[in-house]
Amino acid sequence: MKLLTCPVNGPRNITEFQYLGPVRAASAEQPEQLIEALFYAENPLGVMREWWRHTPSNTVFIAERHTVSDQIAATYLPNRKPA
Amino acid sequence: MPFSLLKYGLRARHVAFRDIPLTPELKRSYDVVIIGGGGHGLAAAYYLSNVHGIRNIAVLEKGYLAGGNTARNTTTIRSNYMTEESIRFYKEGVEIFETMSQDLGFNVMFSQRGQLTLAHSEATLRSFHLRAEMGKHMGTRIEVVDVQTVKELCPHLNLDLGGQHEVMGGLWHADGGTARHDAVAWGYAKHASERGVQIHQRTEVTGFERAGDRVTHIKTNRGTIAAGQVLQAVGGLNGQVAAMAGIQLPIRCFPLQAMVTQPLKPFLHILVSSANLHTYLVQSSRGEVVIGGGSDPYQLASTRSTLDQKEHLAEGALHLFPFLHKVKLLRQWAGITDMTPDYSPIMGASPLQNYWLDCGWGTWGFKATPVAGKRMAETIATGRVPDVLKPFDLRRFDSFALLNEMGATAASH
Numbered sequence: 001m002k003l004l005t006c007p008v009n010g011p012r013n014i015t016e017f018q019y020l021g022p023v024r025a026a027s028a029e030q031p032e033q034l035i036e037a038l039f040y041a042e043n044p045l046g047v048m049r050e051w052w053r054h055t056p057s058n059t060v061f062i063a064e065r066h067t068v069s070d071q072i073a074a075t076y077l078p079n080r081k082p083a
Numbered sequence: 084m085p086f087s088l089l090k091y092g093l094r095a096r097h098v099a100f101r102d103i104p105l106t107p108e109l110k111r112s113y114d115v116v117i118i119g120g121g122g123h124g125l126a127a128a129y130y131l132s133n134v135h136g137i138r139n140i141a142v143l144e145k146g147y148l149a150g151g152n153t154a155r156n157t158t159t160i161r162s163n164y165m166t167e168e169s170i171r172f173y174k175e176g177v178e179i180f181e182t183m184s185q186d187l188g189f190n191v192m193f194s195q196r197g198q199l200t201l202a203h204s205e206a207t208l209r210s211f212h213l214r215a216e217m218g219k220h221m222g223t224r225i226e227v228v229d230v231q232t233v234k235e236l237c238p239h240l241n242l243d244l245g246g247q248h249e250v251m252g253g254l255w256h257a258d259g260g261t262a263r264h265d266a267v268a269w270g271y272a273k274h275a276s277e278r279g280v281q282i283h284q285r286t287e288v289t290g291f292e293r294a295g296d297r298v299t300h301i302k303t304n305r306g307t308i309a310a311g312q313v314l315q316a317v318g319g320l321n322g323q324v325a326a327m328a329g330i331q332l333p334i335r336c337f338p339l340q341a342m343v344t345q346p347l348k349p350f351l352h353i354l355v356s357s358a359n360l361h362t363y364l365v366q367s368s369r370g371e372v373v374i375g376g377g378s379d380p381y382q383l384a385s386t387r388s389t390l391d392q393k394e395h396l397a398e399g400a401l402h403l404f405p406f407l408h409k410v411k412l413l414r415q416w417a418g419i420t421d422m423t424p425d426y427s428p429i430m431g432a433s434p435l436q437n438y439w440l441d442c443g444w445g446t447w448g449f450k451a452t453p454v455a456g457k458r459m460a461e462t463i464a465t466g467r468v469p470d471v472l473k474p475f476d477l478r479r480f481d482s483f484a485l486l487n488e489m490g491a492t493a494a495s496h
Contacts (some may be wrong), residue, residue: 002389002391014295014391015391019375019380019381022382023269035480035481036422038480039333039424039480040331040332040333041333043322043334043335043382044334045323045384046409048379048382050382065381067336067382067383067384067385068384068385069385070383070385070387073487083314
C-alpha cells in the first residue's frame with residue numbers, strides 16, 4: 001500500500017486519491033499557448049509538481065513527486081507552499 | 084531450405100554461427116543512424132538494408148537488443164481500430180506478420196487465432212458495431228457476435244449472466260493473433276546484420292550536434308559519430324531523446340503492467356479482452372496465461388510493478404475465468420509507455436530536416452513493428468513520407484487533426 005499525505009487529512013492510502021495531472025506552465029486561456037496547453041503536457045524524468053484530489057474529502061492539492069523513483073517529496077494546498 | 088538443412092545435418096563438422104554479431108567498434112560516420120534497438124528500429128534497419136540497398140547503418144541501443152518494450156509487450160497483433168487511417172496502416176502490419184516466418188526464414192511463431200473483445204453494456208456494443216463496419220469497409224475480418232457465439236468461441240468464459248459484468252456480446256476479429264516478440268526482433272536483426280548493418284548494444288545517445296535544422300553528429304557514451312539521416316524509435320524514452328535534439332513531443336509516460344501464470348494445458352484458443360475490466364488474456368504456446376491491461380493511474384517512468392495494479396489485473400482475470408483462482412504467477416513486469424493525446428502514434432517528419440520520428444507507440448506498438456519499420460525505411464530512403472503515414476504526422480496536433488483511437492486501445496487508461 002502506497003501512502004500519500006493529504007495536507008488536510010494526513011497520510012492516506014493512495015487509492016483514496018485521484019490524479020489530476022501535472023501543474024501546467026501553459027494556459028489554455030492564452031491563444032498562443034493553446035496547443036501546448038492541450039497536447040504538450042509536462043513529462044520530466046525527475047521531480048514534477050502535480051494536482052491531486054483526496055476524493056472522500058474533495059481536497060484538491062499539489063504534490064511534488066519524482067517520476068522515476070515515485071517518491072513524494074512534499075504535498076501542500078495551492079498557494080500554501082511551505083518555505 | 085529442406086535440402087540445405089539436410090546437407091547441413093549430414094556434414095561431418097558443424098560450424099557454430101551467431102545470428103546477431105557482437106557489438107563492433109563505432110565507425111566515424113553512417114548514412115543512417117537508428118536510435119533504439121527494439122523491434123521498430125531493427126525492422127527499419129532490415130527494410131533499409133534488404134529492400135532499399137542502404138547498408139552503412141548503425142543501430143544504437145542503450146541496453147541490450149530488444150530488451151525494452153519489445154520484450155515487455157503482450158504480443159497482440161490486430162487491426163480492429165476505429166478510423167480509416169489507422170485500420171489501413173495496421174492491416175498492412177497484420178499482413179506482413181502472415182508471411183513473416185517464411186520471409187525471414189526465422190520462426191516468429193505467428194498464430195492467427197483471432198481476438199474477441201467483450202461487451203458488458205449496450206453502449207460498448209454500439210461502439211463495436213461502428214468498429215466492425217469500419218473494419219469490413221477496409222477489408223478486415225471483423226464482426227459483432229452474440230452471446231451464443233461468444234460461448235462457442237470461448238467455452239470456459241464466465242458470462243456472468245445477470246451479474247454486474249454480464250457479457251452481452253463481443254467484437255470478433257478473426258485477423259487477430261500473436262507472435263513471439265523476441266523472435267521478430269531477432270529475425271530482423273539477423274538479416275539486417277547480414278547486409279552490413281552494425282548493431283551497437285550498450286551504446287547510449289547522450290546528445291546531438293546540430294547545424295541549422297539538421298543533426299550532424301550524435302554523441303554517445305562510446306564516442307561521437309556523424310549521421311546522414313537519423314531515425315528515433317526509443318519507446319518510453321522518446322520524449323527525452325527528442326528533447327535532446329530540441330524537439331518537443333506531446334507524450335506522457337505511464338507504466339503498463341502485465342504478468343504470466345504457470346503453464347497450463349491449452350484451454351484458451353483465442354485472445355480475450357474486456358475493456359470494462361481493463362484486462363486481456365492470451366495463452367502462450369508454452370501454456371502460460373499472459374494477463375495484461377493495467378496502466379498505472381499517474382505519470383511514472385519506472386518499470387517496477389505495483390501490487391495495486393497486479394491485484395486489479397488478477398481480479399479481472401478471475402472474473403473472466405474463475406477457475407484460475409489457484410494458479411500461481413510466474414513472472415510480472417511493467418514497461419514505460421509513451422502515450423499520445425489521441426492514442427495514435429507519431430510517425431514521419433520532425434521539425435529537423437534529417438531527423439525522423441517513429442514514436443508515441445504507447446501501449447499499442449508491437450503489432451506495428453513490421454509495418455512501421457517498412458514504412459519508416461521507405462520514408463528515409465526516398466525522403467518522402469508515404470501516404471499511409473501522413474495522418475500520423477507530428478503536426479496533426481497543431482491543426483487539431485487528431486486520430487482518436489482511445490476506444491480501440493485494449494489497455495486501460
